[in-house]
Amino acid sequence: MGSDLVVRGQDLVENPTPRVPVVLCLDTSGSMNGAPIAELQRGVNRFWESLRSDEVARYSAEVGVVTFGKGGVQLLADFRSVERQPDLALGAGGDTPMGQAVNKAVRILGNRKQQYKDMGVDFYQPWLVLMTDGYPTEDIEEAVGRVVEMVNSKALSVFAVGIGDQADMDTLGRFSPSRLPLRLRGLEFEKFFEWLSASVQRVSASTPGQSVPLDTDGIKGWAEV
């Protein structure tokens, strides 16, 4: 871990590009077993690929991954540039401790933000992508409170995504006060992640004072808003 810290710090020292931190908070509970987890895995791989292949996003996007389900809440990957991010292996099993996972995601985001500030690296508003196919199995109030406060103070942008018919859209909605949660039609993870990476690229080309133009038409085709 010590050398890992040095590598992550070195990247901040060497690369002056303003960062777009994105934290993926992914449901890997037992119900995701089979096709869903395989599709999610492909989606995440696609995300990596598409960020790495973009000359600008490669140096600006930083992705962290927290999973909830198999093995409880796990920090699968801490923030760093996608170029240096190892490929992930997702597995399904266990409950849906969504609240704890969101807390963890917000915490690592806070740490990374502090590192940016300490190093004097510019950064854009962080993104939290929350994906689940079911209902939380523990209390979420604390996590909801934190996230809502951050969204309201423009310190966080949330994309809440329901997977399949059983996803608890009400809970997802509570985590996303300013944007309606999406329900993925079928298991179109790859398309969602492609859209997400295109949106990340768009952030750093946005005009100050104007909201980032998200291509919402691009979503409508494959998700139910």
Place this chain on the structure above:
Amino acid sequence: MQWSQDIRVFVDTSSLMEEKAEAAFHIQLIPTLRQHGIRPIIVAKSVAEELNRLADGQNRQVARQAQAAITMVNNLVDTGNAELIGDNDDDPHADNQFLTIFTKLRRRYPLTIIAQDRGLVRDLLSLNVSNAVQGIREIRAIRINRKGDLMGWALDPSSRDGVKWYPLKSRSPRERLNPRQVDSEQHIQPFSPLPLDHRQVVLDERVVNIKSTPQEGDIVKDKAGNFIRLVAKLGAGGEGAVYETSEAQLVCKIYHRQRLKKYIAGKLDLMVTRRINNPAICWPVSQAYNSCGEMVGYLMPKAEGKALRPFVFVPPLLQKTFPEWTRMDLVKLSSTILEAIGNLQSLNVLLGDINDRNILVQNESTVFLVDCDSYQVENYPCPVGIAPYLSPDLYGKTLSQVLRKEEDESFAISTLVFMLLHLGKPPYSHEGGNAPSENVRRRNFPYPRGEKGAQGVPRGAWRFMWSYLPHYMKDRFHRVFTDGEHLPIGEWQNMIKRYESDLRKGYASKELLPKGFKAPNQSQIKAGIGFSRMCEKCGGAFSTFDKEQATCSRCIGQK
């Protein structure tokens, strides 16, 4: 056909109502008038009144044509390509009015009438013959044919109504566009001067409905009527896609379906009136038309190089891309870029959206400025801008509706020069900072100045790069980023030249990525300050007397 600057061009109702009138005006006539600095087309009051009468008339088809003509005239007037002239004494009958005006004005100006009406043309051209007095200027007549091409009229007693038409010579179909042709004889007329304040303008931002958007393999036409094939897609952005073409030197941008706004046609018409002979500027050389004759994009010289971001503005990548580079090359690159921007400014063109993705670098003395269609030209604003280059004075403004000032460009130029010399680090990045735009708004420039020490200089080699800058560069940066001054581009060009000369003479360090501050002088060593260096592990600054020491004591302790 010869054009001189003092010529006056009139248009008759019959030509305004011709089906392809708009194409003829925009593709052929207006570019020619602009190129020769000729006054806008004159629409006589009697012509406008006749159009209004016809638009209200019983004949539906005529009314529709008249309405289309009215829309076109309004558009031409709005874009400064036509003017309505007349007074209450005018003969309400347009033909009589033309005879009166032409008889009077031909003593002063060469006159041209655009008309379809043979009788009117014969009467006006006859003035040349009947009163061939010395000092009287020539009257010429032009018609628009079904394809939207311009034809000349000539008197011919053997023809019907005594006139005949003939193709105009200047429209040779073999005339090829040669974007890199350097013609030093040709003086490029500057565009109208830049505004002195943030003037509001209204652009027609409605989307144009295009019947077909050309794709790879399709044929487009340039304004001279040449067929050009879109060979391969080079890339696509938010606005459109760029294609390699069958013309080796040219690429073609085709706007995305929803991105082609109405005002773009007028803006391109204006831009192509100037052939900018600077190979660094990928200026539009012609509009591109689809098979239906609709304007769908434009042709421009091909650019070859790597975008500043990330290839220069991520130091490890810079060292891979240009392994031989020293600070000398960085300073030369700055000078090359400033020269291109200065060239445009001398023509009253602002880039507006200066940023690190639309400047491509082939080497330190060859660069290409791309995305020129977003530049601010006359009354067409630059509709985009990004942090940290966008002047904070423009934050919160709708960029597509405001004309920028030279000072706005100056902020962007200063930011770019700072970032070039600091390998991509924005001037307002500081410890405890935030989003790029927020940092600009705070205007907290962290680098030391005289007695005032550094406050929150970001970690990394940036502070060392700063410490190696000559004092005159530091001074200019502070005047801009601390005091809020606007330095003209010429000032930056002079400073960069001086820096280049100092580097050549060995007065300044050529190190691209210094690992420490400038070496301490004797008094600093006596005072026990030692060398300041950057820790290779944590990026923090530390002080040492050992020139070889690469990591700070904290990191050594953690091992």
